[in-house]
Amino acid sequence: MPAGIVPREAERRQQPAWRLLLDRPTFVIGAAILLFWIVCAVFGTAIAPHNPLAQQLLATNMPPSAAHWFGTDQLGRDVFSRVLVGARTILIIAPLATLLGTVLGTALGLALGYLGGIVDMLVGRLVEAVLALPAIVVILLFVAALGVSTITLILVIGFIFTPLIARTVRSAVQVEGQLDYVPAARLLGERRGWMMFVEILPNVFPTVLVEFTVRLGYAIFTVATLAFLGFGVQISTPNWGTDIYSNYVLLGAGYWWETLFPALAIASLIIAINLVADSVEQVLAG
Amino acid sequence: MTATAAGPAPGPATTPQAAVLVEHVEVSYRVRGQDRLALRDISFQIGRNESYGLVGESGSGKSTVALALTRYLPRNGRVSAGSIRIAGRDPLAMNAAELRQLRAREVSMVYQEPGKALNPAIQVGEQVAEVYEVAGLGKAEALERSEAMLGKMQISDPGRVMRRYPHQLSGGMAQRVVLAMAIAASPALLILDEPTTALDATVEAEVLDLVAGLREELDTSLLFISHNLAVIAKMCDRVGVLYAGELIEEGPARQVFDQPRHPYTVGLLRCIPRQGQRKDRGRLDAIPGFLPPPGQTPTGCIFAPRCPIAEQRCRDAAPPAFDVGPGRSSRCYLHAATADLPRNTPADVSLPTIAEAARPVVTMRNLSKTFSSRGEVVRALVGVNLDLERGETLGLVGESGSGKTTLARMLLGLIAPDAGSAIELDGMPLGADLRQRSRSQLKALQIVFQNPDSALNRRHTVRRLISRPLSKLAGLSGSALTERLNDLVRSVRMEPRQLSLRPRQLSGGLKQRVAIARAFGGGPRIVVCDEPTSALDVSVQAAILNLLADLQAKEQVTYLFISHDLGLVRYLSDRIAVLYLGRIMELGEAERVFGGPHHPYTEALLSAVPSLDGQRADRIRLTGEIPSAADPPAGCVFHTRCPRRLASGICESTEPPLAEVEPGHFMSCHIPIDQLTNLQSNGQVP
Numbered sequence: 001m002p003a004g005i006v007p008r009e010a011e012r013r014q015q016p017a018w019r020l021l022l023d024r025p026t027f028v029i030g031a032a033i034l035l036f037w038i039v040c041a042v043f044g045t046a047i048a049p050h051n052p053l054a055q056q057l058l059a060t061n062m063p064p065s066a067a068h069w070f071g072t073d074q075l076g077r078d079v080f081s082r083v084l085v086g087a088r089t090i091l092i093i094a095p096l097a098t099l100l101g102t103v104l105g106t107a108l109g110l111a112l113g114y115l116g117g118i119v120d121m122l123v124g125r126l127v128e129a130v131l132a133l134p135a136i137v138v139i140l141l142f143v144a145a146l147g148v149s150t151i152t153l154i155l156v157i158g159f160i161f162t163p164l165i166a167r168t169v170r171s172a173v174q175v176e177g178q179l180d181y182v183p184a185a186r187l188l189g190e191r192r193g194w195m196m197f198v199e200i201l202p203n204v205f206p207t208v209l210v211e212f213t214v215r216l217g218y219a220i221f222t223v224a225t226l227a228f229l230g231f232g233v234q235i236s237t238p239n240w241g242t243d244i245y246s247n248y249v250l251l252g253a254g255y256w257w258e259t260l261f262p263a264l265a266i267a268s269l270i271i272a273i274n275l276v277a278d279s280v281e282q283v284l285a286g
Numbered sequence: 287m288t289a290t291a292a293g294p295a296p297g298p299a300t301t302p303q304a305a306v307l308v309e310h311v312e313v314s315y316r317v318r319g320q321d322r323l324a325l326r327d328i329s330f331q332i333g334r335n336e337s338y339g340l341v342g343e344s345g346s347g348k349s350t351v352a353l354a355l356t357r358y359l360p361r362n363g364r365v366s367a368g369s370i371r372i373a374g375r376d377p378l379a380m381n382a383a384e385l386r387q388l389r390a391r392e393v394s395m396v397y398q399e400p401g402k403a404l405n406p407a408i409q410v411g412e413q414v415a416e417v418y419e420v421a422g423l424g425k426a427e428a429l430e431r432s433e434a435m436l437g438k439m440q441i442s443d444p445g446r447v448m449r450r451y452p453h454q455l456s457g458g459m460a461q462r463v464v465l466a467m468a469i470a471a472s473p474a475l476l477i478l479d480e481p482t483t484a485l486d487a488t489v490e491a492e493v494l495d496l497v498a499g500l501r502e503e504l505d506t507s508l509l510f511i512s513h514n515l516a517v518i519a520k521m522c523d524r525v526g527v528l529y530a531g532e533l534i535e536e537g538p539a540r541q542v543f544d545q546p547r548h549p550y551t552v553g554l555l556r557c558i559p560r561q562g563q564r565k566d567r568g569r570l571d572a573i574p575g576f577l578p579p580p581g582q583t584p585t586g587c588i589f590a591p592r593c594p595i596a597e598q599r600c601r602d603a604a605p606p607a608f609d610v611g612p613g614r615s616s617r618c619y620l621h622a623a624t625a626d627l628p629r630n631t632p633a634d635v636s637l638p639t640i641a642e643a644a645r646p647v648v649t650m651r652n653l654s655k656t657f658s659s660r661g662e663v664v665r666a667l668v669g670v671n672l673d674l675e676r677g678e679t680l681g682l683v684g685e686s687g688s689g690k691t692t693l694a695r696m697l698l699g700l701i702a703p704d705a706g707s708a709i710e711l712d713g714m715p716l717g718a719d720l721r722q723r724s725r726s727q728l729k730a731l732q733i734v735f736q737n738p739d740s741a742l743n744r745r746h747t748v749r750r751l752i753s754r755p756l757s758k759l760a761g762l763s764g765s766a767l768t769e770r771l772n773d774l775v776r777s778v779r780m781e782p783r784q785l786s787l788r789p790r791q792l793s794g795g796l797k798q799r800v801a802i803a804r805a806f807g808g809g810p811r812i813v814v815c816d817e818p819t820s821a822l823d824v825s826v827q828a829a830i831l832n833l834l835a836d837l838q839a840k841e842q843v844t845y846l847f848i849s850h851d852l853g854l855v856r857y858l859s860d861r862i863a864v865l866y867l868g869r870i871m872e873l874g875e876a877e878r879v880f881g882g883p884h885h886p887y888t889e890a891l892l893s894a895v896p897s898l899d900g901q902r903a904d905r906i907r908l909t910g911e912i913p914s915a916a917d918p919p920a921g922c923v924f925h926t927r928c929p930r931r932l933a934s935g936i937c938e939s940t941e942p943p944l945a946e947v948e949p950g951h952f953m954s955c956h957i958p959i960d961q962l963t964n965l966q967s968n969g970q971v972p
Contacts, residue, residue, distance in 0.1 A: 179740045179741075180735040180736075180741035181740065181742055183698075184733065187728065188758045188759060189728045189758055199743055202745035203743065203745055
């Protein structure tokens with residue numbers, strides 16, 4: 001049959017996915033930025049030139065200078081050090097929340113997509129109902145009710161992501177369900193759990209991976225937004241969103257650096273994750 | 287390759303009026319910065335009104351030839367040497383405007399999928415009329431001519447079809463519309479690329495007849511591309527055999543198929559079960575090895591690695607095209623020795639005779655399945671009674687939508703039959719759902735699917751795919767499992783080192799072997815083979831069929847063999863059941879069902895299939911579409927298409943029972959058996 005219009009490459013020896021990723025400049029750039037922020041999150045206090053919490057009441061709102069590259073804030077704290085150290089909170093909450101949402105969403109999506117039937121219909125409607133509400137509003141409601149803490153943020157964001165991820169995984173599972181390896185495995189007497197997690201899950205894993213990276217970007221955005229709205233985790237470590245929240249009122253006074261640099265940090269992290277997500281998606285799509 | 291280019295020119299002297307003249311053409315695709323040759327030194331010509339066939343397996347470059355002729359090569363492909371003339375003009379030298387003219391007026395193409403060639407959002411009539419409008423006709427006249435053209439395509443009620451949208455047409459109907467568009471401009475050259483591959487046998491026969499009829503009427507040359515040798519034999523005056531981008535043999539179709547002069551052509555023809563050939567009377571002869579990967583440029587003959595008679599000179603230098611008769615050429619040094627080419631596979635078979643068992647392995651009684659969707663009730667299978675004996679092969683034949691797959695899936699427990707149906711295995715009732723079946727019942731029933739790409743989990747290794755039934759169904763573990771695994775791998779002729787590979791690293795034939803090994807792993811009693819070779823190339827198909835026959839002899843399993851290829855069914859089956867609209871029309875021993883007298887539907891199916899063994903006297907043709915199973919005809923469901931319908935009107939009013947017309951031969955037909963014999967004996971019965 002004339003399927004091979006373009007002659008098939010000797011595809012027998014396929015390059016591993018990570019090699020293909022490294023061939024892509026977008027991935028390399030994104031991964032480099034991401035790596036930088038991860039290093040900051042882990043070693044932030046050791047790298048930072050100043051103690052990010054040390055106040056210098058005689059040097060408040062100083063513009064960027066050789067001593068303070070990003071200037072100081074209204075309490076005289078070094079903005080550069082705060083940006084470096086501020087990576088930690090967000091890089092703990094966002095990935096854990098995304099992971100939670102991905103694990104739950106994948107399990108739910110597998111169940112809905114494979115089992116189908118009445119459960120799929122009922123839960124499907126419920127998922128759509130949740131999706132109809134703006135996620136940030138729902139999250140705000142929960143956070144306001146439960147109080148702000150690292151755990152709450154992780155749980156709330158994770159739960160909100162669950163139906164979103166479940167929907168994507170469900171449709172990928174339904175596509176797999178059309179393939180003959182599913183009845184072939186059923187004829188071996190495989191049970192539902194095995195069918196879902198051993199037969200189908202590996203085949204929808206690329207979808208899950210893409211979904212994780214895309215959602216991670218959203219999660220960072222969400223954490224920062226919540227902090228900016230005053231729902232940041234009130235702990236002693238600095239936090240980009242909270243820093244913007246507490247300093248943006250001074251923008252009008254010309255103290256732009258106190259807001260700009262944390263904002264750039266958030267932007268760079270989200271861009272980095274999107275670059276990685278894009279490359280992963282393209283490589284997996286072949 | 288330059289050496290061959292200087293070889294003796296094949297074919298008759300260049301005629302100025304040749305519709306197509308291709309000389310020493312080479313096409314290369316640029317893949318990852320490297321040029322890979324897809325066609326090497328291709329020369330052929332198509333005379334006016336001539337029908338030229340190109341045959342070859344997938345990857346041989348058949349479609350690339352068509353794309354090169356019309357300059358539709360993908361961006362990474364180019365004609366890197368040689369010359370092309372269509373109606374005396376060179377498409378390679380044309381600018382964009384000239385090329386558009388060429389494609390609009392001189393060359394038309396028809397592809398395998400008619401659905402893809404039609405715009406789904408525009409009514410059929412408009413689309414056909416567009417061709418006339420491009421030719422300069424006014425709207426009204428264009429529509430009028432379109433209707434006439436559709437009528438010429440034997441579309442009844444063309445006016446109504448004109449107002450339909452493509453998705454409302456059946457595959458055969460859509461292909462007629464595409465054909466109408468293709469010849470509307472009276473092109474000098476009509477290229478048909480696997481035009482009937484996606485169609486049912488009866489529909490294929492109609493479309494082929496139509497094309498053959500049109501040829502006599504039109505002043506058009508045909509380039510007919512197909513993997514199906516019999517279709518080419520039926521449709522073409524001359525044929526070229528492509529192998530790995532080279533035209534290895536060329537000549538008048540009848541001569542090439544009757545006395546092939548290249549070992550590859552010989553091998554290809556031996557892969558196909560011919561009339562009278564059966565699994566217990568000689569095996570098929572498979573071609574060993576694989577098609578070389580594309581782009582490879584060997585020093586010697588491209589076929590030498592798979593050739594049973596290759597000599598040292600074959601490996602040293604590529605053979606030129608030898609003149610082997612009037613209008614015939616063969617790229618083989620040993621073209622004189624092809625008549626008695628040694629077999630690759632020993633012909634002898636020793637199938638053990640299976641003792642008559644007291645009772646059938648499986649009995650199906652009153653098996654029915656009703657699907658209902660959106661208020662429409664479709665009876666996919668209606669009251670089927672069928673037994674499967676130990677060690678036999680039951681061939682299940684019928685057009686798409688006849689209920690073959692539904693029957694198989696109910697037997698397997700993948701879909702539940704309607705209430706009142708009963709399936710028994712060894713006298714024990716089988717649960718409707720897989721979950722209600724015991725492990726030994728699960729073990730007893732397995733399947734080999736049509737498409738191994740879909741049937742094998744692409745994330746699992748071969749080892750995992752094959753060993754799972756061993757642990758799950760056969761209950762093996764540890765060294766017993768390893769031993770059985772190795773046995774199994776050997777019995778499907780694979781190598782242990784391939785155990786660690788994943789499906790995408792295997793060729794189509796190897797993948798199907800893995801699927802077969804999986805089906806046999808648990809020690810099944812019955813294996814459903816659902817079109818197991820239709821996704822494979824001819825040369826691979828033969829090896830898989832031999833394997834299935836060997837495994838059956840060794841394990842004494844029963845096959846339920848589903849195929850649209852009657853030649854294969856005949857080769858492999860002991861008994862045949864012919865299904866039409868969910869009902870058994872005929873059931874009996876293969877020899878009787880094929881030998882006749884047949885049910886009129888079986889007769890139509892048989893005469894629809896093009897054969898390599900000379901043209902049979904045309905017997906009966908089916909016209910019209912298969913009725914919808916949602917609204918089956920009253921009386922005999924086949925009466926709407928039956929060419930032997932009785933005048934008494936009984937066929938329209940009463941459904942005939944499945945009656946035993948001869949010992950072991952059942953038929954559902956009102957026509958008495960003697961009368962059928964008489965009616966059918968004027969066409970010779972082989």
